Amino acid sequence: MSKGTKVKLLSGLGKDIFDFLELGGRIFKNREVLRYSYIPDSLPHREEEIRTLARILITSLKGDTPSNIMIYGMTGTGKTVVSKLLMKALQDKSEILENQYFSFFMDIHSTFMPTWLDNALREAVSFLGIEELFGREVIRDIFKPVKCIYINCQQMDTQYRVLTQIANRLTPFNDEDRLPVSGLPMDEVHSRLLGKLDSSDSLIIIILDEVDRLVFKSGDDVLYTLTRINEELSNSRVSLLGISNNLHFLEYLDSRVKSSLGAEELVFHPYNANQLRDILKQRSEEAFYPEAIDYDVISYCAALAAQENGDARKALDILRVSAEMAERDHSPKLSDIYVRQAQKKIEMDRVNQVVRTLPLQTKLVLYSILQLKLGGRIKTTTKEVVETYSNYAQRLDLTVLGRRQVVNLMGELDKLGLIQSKVISFGRHGRTTVVEANVPSTEILNNLHNGILSRLKGIRPRLIYNTSF
Ligand SMILES: Nc1ncnc2c1ncn2[C@@H]1O[C@H](COP(=O)(O)OP(=O)(O)OP(=O)(O)O)[C@@H](O)[C@H]1O
Numbered sequence: 001m002s003k004g005t006k007v008k009l010l011s012g013l014g015k016d017i018f019d020f021l022e023l024g025g026r027i028f029k030n031r032e033v034l035r036y037s038y039i040p041d042s043l044p045h046r047e048e049e050i051r052t053l054a055r056i057l058i059t060s061l062k063g064d065t066p067s068n069i070m071i072y073g074m075t076g077t078g079k080t081v082v083s084k085l086l087m088k089a090l091q092d093k094s095e096i097l098e099n100q101y102f103s104f105f106m107d108i109h110s111t112f113m114p115t116w117l118d119n120a121l122r123e124a125v126s127f128l129g130i131e132e133l134f135g136r137e138v139i140r141d142i143f144k145p146v147k148c149i150y151i152n153c154q155q156m157d158t159q160y161r162v163l164t165q166i167a168n169r170l171t172p173f174n175d176e177d178r179l180p181v182s183g184l185p186m187d188e189v190h191s192r193l194l195g196k197l198d199s200s201d202s203l204i205i206i207i208l209d210e211v212d213r214l215v216f217k218s219g220d221d222v223l224y225t226l227t228r229i230n231e232e233l234s235n236s237r238v239s240l241l242g243i244s245n246n247l248h249f250l251e252y253l254d255s256r257v258k259s260s261l262g263a264e265e266l267v268f269h270p271y272n273a274n275q276l277r278d279i280l281k282q283r284s285e286e287a288f289y290p291e292a293i294d295y296d297v298i299s300y301c302a303a304l305a306a307q308e309n310g311d312a313r314k315a316l317d318i319l320r321v322s323a324e325m326a327e328r329d330h331s332p333k334l335s336d337i338y339v340r341q342a343q344k345k346i347e348m349d350r351v352n353q354v355v356r357t358l359p360l361q362t363k364l365v366l367y368s369i370l371q372l373k374l375g376g377r378i379k380t381t382t383k384e385v386v387e388t389y390s391n392y393a394q395r396l397d398l399t400v401l402g403r404r405q406v407v408n409l410m411g412e413l414d415k416l417g418l419i420q421s422k423v424i425s426f427g428r429h430g431r432t433t434v435v436e437a438n439v440p441s442t443e444i445l446n447n448l449h450n451g452i453l454s455r456l457k458g459i460r461p462r463l464i465y466n467t468s469f
């Protein structure tokens, strides 16, 4: 395309583009508020949990080491957001107290000093810093700052990664002394971590979010190390706050780790529809223009999410996606229709995500069931699935799995909720397993038609058996 044509095209579109942008802004006042990373100033219906945790953690501000804590709860019950909010509050408070202690310290000195010396001292403090002037030990005897380190153990899922991550959070970004992401022997990682912890001369609260994943992947050595680490420290102290979806997680741990990490335990219960409504209402007030959303729509989103385990993340997702849809339609208001569409879209995205990560042979079994459905077999039999699968596998030059293996893969698909199988008895004529897809065939087949399976496009299965269920 020549430069001239491009300019012409753009100028032709110009007015519409800006009209579109203008119309696009009627729903969202502040999109940030609905992002996962946003931490609201208050968390409705978690006041009691926040108070309990604060009561335990506040000892850190008095220079004592708080007990280790375990938080449990199902997904979307606010475990992460509550911990992050507390972490921020604790660090802010620690900074305020540190400043107050230092002013108090300075004031005591100045009481006994002539004004000229007091002024000179204050100038020296602003130039050198108070620690340099009076000596670090003196200052740290008066007040130990609190530092919080948040680790997501789904990403940091080995002992090496967790320990180096903690050490590096205590090291400036451009410092040469940062630990490499791999390659050091564990005893060196351990001793360098001890050095970093001790020289930080503070009370360190380490939050291990999704700690169950770390233990199931790499064992509990890392927790053993961390629960014992205070025995090797002279200047600093460490407290742990573990977060898990799995209520029985502690049962998998060595008994010494178990009693130390679970010194305090707290369970976050799922939200009910009314609680979710309050959470959504609070976010909506910040996120949307007042005329863009009605209270009824908020209640509807909350009711839908409450049916699915009281997950606040799900509730916020439904609200965000429906608002995005309304905005894309240039609608001035978010209505129930968008909420229903959003719920469908979220569900489809979830299913597509699950399908995408299936192993190839499992994908092919699902593919066979969906092709049979598309060909009119809403319900089919194991026999027909096995036969269809075998034909497709041969066409693709894949290893053709036997009946038993295909049935096992169907069991996996059933567990994931993608299909449903049921045994039907025909009395003395025997029994048969009836299989039905739980997902829309056209959409999921489109998703499956990439990579090697794209070679099956347009190849219909043969429907050879008479079925009537
Ligand atoms: N009481 C609340 N008030 C406001 N927002 C909340 C509240 N509880 C949860 N949320 C929001 O819901 C979403 C999910 O919360 P969070 O990530 O803390 O859940 P979680 O319990 O850690 O879930 P998971 O186990 O899946 O990690 C976040 O966007 C969070 O801000």
Ligand SMILES: [Mg+2]
Binding pocket: 079, 080, 081, 209
């Ligand atoms: Mg979480």
